[in-house]
Amino acid sequence: MPAIVRKSSAALLETRREILHAVSWQVRSNVWSPPTDEYETENAYVVRVEIAGMNEDDFEVSIENTTLLIAGVRPDAPERRAYHQMEIRFGKFATALGLPGPVDIDHAIAEYKDGFLTVTLPKATPKQIKVE
Numbered sequence: 175m176p177a178i179v180r181k182s183s184a185a186l187l188e189t190r191r192e193i194l195h196a197v198s199w200q201v202r203s204n205v206w207s208p209p210t211d212e213y214e215t216e217n218a219y220v221v222r223v224e225i226a227g228m229n230e231d232d233f234e235v236s237i238e239n240t241t242l243l244i245a246g247v248r249p250d251a252p253e254r255r256a257y258h259q260m261e262i263r264f265g266k267f268a269t270a271l272g273l274p275g276p277v278d279i280d281h282a283i284a285e286y287k288d289g290f291l292t293v294t295l296p297k298a299t300p301k302q303i304k305v306e
Contacts, residue, residue, distance in 0.1 A: 207269045210244075219273055219295045226289035233291055235284045240273045242293065 209224040223244055233246045250264035276298040283294045 205266045205268050206263045208263075208267055210269050210271065212271050214274065217297055219275070219277060219297065221271060221293040221295070223269065223291040223293075224289065225267070225291055228286060228289075228291075230286040233284065233286065235291075235293055237273075237277070237279055237282070237295075240276075242271045242273055242295070244269050244271075244291065244293070 211222045213220050213222075221242060221244070225246075225248065227248055228246065232248075233244060236243045245266070245268040247266050248264050273295065277295040278298045279295070281296045285292050285294075
């Protein structure tokens with residue numbers, strides 16, 4: 175199961191910069207973003223990423239404040255090919271999502287199955303929310 179970890183602010187800011195540069199501004203980059211769904215249940219926020227051909231340990235999942243970052247590398251076949259059509263993306267990928275509310279990170283779960291990475295983030299109860 176991929177670990178869900180907190181990143182330091184400097185590392186998070188650098189990752190956000192890289193993601194914005196690669197995804198939002200559509201600048202030529204090797205980083206791409208897989209199809210992602212984010213939805214809410216009564217008790218949790220759930221993020222589901224469609225990314226076949228991976229292993230659980232290939233993902234980096236991190237949370238900082240209200241941002242969930244998911245990154246990794248999907249390897250391509252090592253042999254050379256003459257493609258007639260190429261739509262499947264390979265290489266580095268990353269996605270960043272804003273969470274709509276506070277979460278209980280200690281009980282968060284990331285699971286990879288059947289080509290989908292599902293991150294379940296239980297909603298924080300009022301006594302778990304720290305006011306700083």
